[in-house]
Amino acid sequence: EAGVAQSPRYKIIEKRQSVAFWCNPISGHATLYWYQQILGQGPKLLIQFQNNGVVDDSQLPKDRFSAERLKGVDSTLKIQPAKLEDSAVYLCASSFVGTGVHEQYFGPGTRLTVT
Amino acid sequence: GESVGLHLPTLSVQEGDNSIINCAYSNSASDYFIWYKQESGKGPQFIIDIRSNMDKRQGQRVTVLLNKTVKHLSLQIAATQPGDSAVYFCAATPMDTGRRALTFGSGTRLQVQP
Incomplete structure (x- = not known):
């Protein structure tokens, strides 16, 4: 079974530039999450999708971050404009949505460096 | 909201010894807990989970203990091996809502000395 795919793996941009990350979840998984992991910390949820609808985006900085999952499969996360403090792994x-099933499978992440 | 914290940022053990990593949570509504292992350059990998109606669950070489009274859980790794070296996170969530996002602790780095 293929895992969660993410690209790119690494990205370096200057502050005020924009960047986009792509995610392809495991086939059949209706729920998709984006987390931000700052160095030395645990992951923090940015947004949760159920199919193509947003379940929770309360911690998403909506003035600069946006995310979409138009067809309920792949998702993109965008930052525009980036700030130095956005340097993190995304x-x-x-x-899978099912009774008693709660395990989340993570992709390898995209390491973003903002200079 | 929930906050989750681990007791030690770094734990160093000898190969073959048992390791114990501790975690505390704040929200009594949290009733599902997961331990993840994260190796350098990789995403978190599921190790074991436990629901609040249990106080102990065992896997292969790993055991999770949950004490709801003091809001504490621990991960025990038996016969620690060099491949166990990684950062370990505990995470918590309430099960009975559609918001299944996990609240993660800050992680404990396990270093296994040969």
């Missing part, structure tokens, strides 16, 4: 995770 993790995508997916999970």
